[in-house]
Amino acid sequence: MxxxxxxxxxxxxxxxxxxxxxxxxxxxxxxxxxxxxxxxxxxxxxxxxxxxxxxxxxxxxxxxxNSSKSRRQYVKKFQSLGISVSEDEILSSSFAAAMFLKVNNFSPEKKVYVIGEEGIIEELQLAGFTGLGGPEDAKKTADVYLDCPIEQDKSVGAVVVGLDRCINYYKLQYATLCIRENPGCLFIATNRDAVGHFTESQATPGAGCMVAAVCGSCEREPIVVGxxxxxxxxxxxxxxxxxxxxxxxxxxxxxxxxxxxxxxxxxxxxxxxxxxxxxxxxxxxxxxxxxxxxxxxxxxxxxxxx
Amino acid sequence: MxxxxxxxxxxxxxxxxxxxxxxxxxxxxxxxxxxxxxxxxxxxxxxxxxxxxxxxxxxxxxxxxNSSKSRRQYVKKFQSLGISVSEDEILSSSFAAAMFLKVNNFSPEKKVYVIGEEGIIEELQLAGFTGLGGPEDAKKTADVYLDCPIEQDKSVGAVVVGLDRCINYYKLQYATLCIRENPGCLFIATNRDAVGHFTESQATPGAGCMVAAVCGSCEREPIVVGxxxxxxxxxxxxxxxxxxxxxxxxxxxxxxxxxxxxxxxxxxxxxxxxxxxxxxxxxxxxxxxxxxxxxxxxxxxxxxxx
Known part of the structure; x- marks a missing residue:
């Protein structure tokens, strides 16, 4: 660009x-x-x-x-701060990721693996797509030490990566398998901000950190929607x-x-x-x-x- | 090169x-x-x-x-496979990271934060350096939701990143704070292999994944020793x-x-x-x-x- x-x-x-x-x-x-x-x-x-x-x-x-919230969750955040906005007025990268799939006629039969938080999962669902991973995989571990392979779902046709404060090796491995081994699998990044100020206290790694990790293991660049x-x-x-x-x-x-x-x-x-x-x-x-x-x-x- | x-x-x-x-x-x-x-x-x-x-x-x-083991641990692995080798005959990226600090006169008064496994921690120790993080931080969580800042040790003068199958947001945040905020902090990568075949079953994300993650949040390139x-x-x-x-x-x-x-x-x-x-x-x-x-x-x- x-x-x-x-x-x-x-x-x-x-x-x-x-x-x-x-x-x-x-x-x-x-x-x-x-x-x-x-x-x-x-x-x-x-x-x-x-x-x-x-x-x-x-x-x-x-x-x-910031992809951690859906538009609905952003409306609630605005409300909590005393400002009234409608969902229509919110354009978050979580929503944009779902819209990208929509406008590119991504088949609702296929699934989407998510490295990210609730916002992405919710927006995918609202757009009619099935999201896997995200918060659901927060506690999972990849038992690579025990030589237990992960079986990635072969119907995953896209991986969406955004800010994920519960990032782990299981998620990275799952996403890597989908992108490297499922033919035609899309790799979509909500954004690549290096750090964010998600709390008052200090800057913390942003989606750019998780996106780079997946680039590192997949040797591929993502489509960025944010x-x-x-x-x-x-x-x-x-x-x-x-x-x-x-x-x-x-x-x-x-x-x-x-x-x-x-x-x-x-x-x-x-x-x-x-x-x-x-x-x-x-x-x-x-x-x-x-x-x-x-x-x-x-x-x-x-x-x-x- | x-x-x-x-x-x-x-x-x-x-x-x-x-x-x-x-x-x-x-x-x-x-x-x-x-x-x-x-x-x-x-x-x-x-x-x-x-x-x-x-x-x-x-x-x-x-x-x-592969930085997950120290030279001592590699000798044991060779033994378990029926081959006798001496530590002197092993040159692992875990050892190389410690040697890099040694030949560059890194002060033993300073500490080294590790994203990686036991091999790096052990080699650092054998070379007279104090390693923080690694397996010790495997279960830690960064309570960014609760607005609890992490206080990084100001005496950390180098971050070493290698393969870490217990990668988490806490480690990424700790490393990011050291590299971005501790003046002169070195950023050393054991290697950048995208994937490894650490078990028989499937390729899994290699050190290149963790290294890229830290590059992503720090907007800096590492010194690679492998x-x-x-x-x-x-x-x-x-x-x-x-x-x-x-x-x-x-x-x-x-x-x-x-x-x-x-x-x-x-x-x-x-x-x-x-x-x-x-x-x-x-x-x-x-x-x-x-x-x-x-x-x-x-x-x-x-x-x-x-």
Whole structure:
């Protein structure tokens, strides 16, 4: 994917350009971790900002690479933080993985082996697919010491790999057997984020860790459905009657959110409430530039008025 | 590393060239899995062939990427198969990892975090280093759901990653924290084999799987001490008074054994008793060519006489 270089320098969000931005955009796409919340805490002013955007008739979509939850579970998380959203407004990489199978006419007769958490299993089920593995295999062990082979289900036609905090050798072996030995088996990654901030305390290995492990044993690269892959944009383009130029991707990560926005032709707004700092944006080694940057989402509120 | 292309075609081992080979070589370096044994079964004729080579005054070294055992444990495995070898004749990637730290003057005051099995922990200890993790952390869980951070030991100055059939999220997180947050922390891989044949029944994920996982979460590449890296040859050159041209690497894998032999300037002999078949050797996509090839090690015996 080309990263569609911006010709102009990124602009600090100001009262002037914030009005231009809001006037030219019909949908705001928000990353969640580091933009809407940090771990389980809402970032200051987010609720009011979303309300203001809704009052101006803007569409909102929450586009997250975190596959641990389904859309239903994300709606509950938003509710627990006092924000009302509908499932329709959530585009998670767990859902995207199921949609990828759907739009590619994956046969519901075939099964899907999952290295990942509940979100993927639930979205597969809602899309009419049978997911194996995931939380169910959390306590399993591969008795390779005892020379007990694992018999992988020959009807597994796809392996989906996402964040899995119960990763183990059994799951890795099962996935490896499916990908290496079931003819035509797809290898789908929800995303490849190296680390995530799933709790307040520290960064922990992200889906990129589990995906790389499977790449390592299968000597194959996956199809990635999460950001910065443009697959999720295909889902959005089907949903809206307007094109990418009427959307603005708001995110805290250059290599996922901003790259995704730039490569699909969205406007892009980088916030510093997550993993990226102003100095890493301005570092000469960084070649991913947003259209706009600001400290946090609620700056929009201050600059535009309620 | 350059793969040192052979100018001539690989030769089928014959009575004529086997005599040339044996006359020109002072040490035979044998890979183990797929060459000496398959899982826990000795390959036919190996014992007699090794005896014949010893009777001709040849040095023998067993050079294995499998880090699960220490040299002491390998000697026991050889014994259990009826072959007598000394620890001095074993060069395992577990030992190589410890030697890498030794020759690079790694401070014994610092600690080493291990994703791997007993072999690495034991070799570290024998070399005077303190290994953490490994089997000890097999049952640990990272309570990231409960927002309990892991406190990594700040005195960890190196992470060694090898085959670990008790891999879990706790170990991945611990290693990730050490590599990302302890200044100057080394990241050492015993080897990067995608899969291994550790039992008779099926191929299972190799160290390449665990190493890739840590690369994925750390966004860093490791120092590899096993084949095809040339580090293990440095150990051999210290041991012998002759050079690489007087050695012959015998192995079943093109991308580790034969590449290692070729890039260090050894003679190379590929055997088909492990993962490589004659058709994969002759596949146009393969660009790693041995000097000689034959079905199995004991062909040497048949061609040279007892």
């Amino acid at each position: 080309s990263s569609v270089k911006r010709t102009s320098e990124p602009q600090l969000l100001s009262s002037g350009n914030a009005h231009d931005l809001i006037d030219s955009v019909e949908a705001f796409l928000f990353d969640c971790d580091g933009v809407i919340w940090k771990a389980n805490k809402l970032i200051d002013g987010v609720a009011e900002t979303l309300e203001m955007l809704r009052s101006k008739g803007k569409k909102l979509v929450f586009v997250t690479n 950001k910065p892959s443009t697959f999720m944009m295909n889902c959005l383009l089907k949903k809206f009657e307007f094109g990418c130029s009427k959307m603005c991707m708001v995110g805290d990560r250059l290599d996922t959110d901003i790259l995704f926005g730039n490569s699909t032709g969205c406007k892009t707004l980088l916030v510093f409430s997550g993993v990226t700092t102003q100095s890493s944006l301005q570092d000469p080694s960084n070649d991913i530039q947003p259209d706009y940057y600001t400290a946090k989402v609620s700056d929009l509120l201050g600059l535009l008025g309620p | 350059s793969s040192v292309k052979r100018t001539s075609e690989p030769q089928l081992l014959s009575s004529g060239n086997a005599h040339d080979l044996i006359d020109s070589v002072e040490a035979f370096l044998f890979d183990c899995d797929g060459v000496i044994w398959k899982a826990n079964k000795l390959i036919d004729g190996v014992a007699e062939t090794l005896e014949m080579l010893r009777s001709k005054g040849k040095k023998l070294v067993f050079v294995t990427n 084949k095809p890296s040339t580090f293990m040859m440095n150990c051999l050159l210290k041991k012998f008074e002759f050079g690489c041209s007087k050695m012959c690497m015998v192995g079943d894998r093109l991308d580790t054994d034969i590449l290692f032999g070729n890039s260090t300037g050894c003679k190379t002999l590929l055997v088909f008793s492990g993962v490589t078949t004659q058709s994969s050797l002759q596949d146009p996509s393969n660009d790693i060519q041995p000097d000689y090839y034959t079905a199995k090690v004991s062909d040497l015996l048949g061609l040279l006489g007892p």
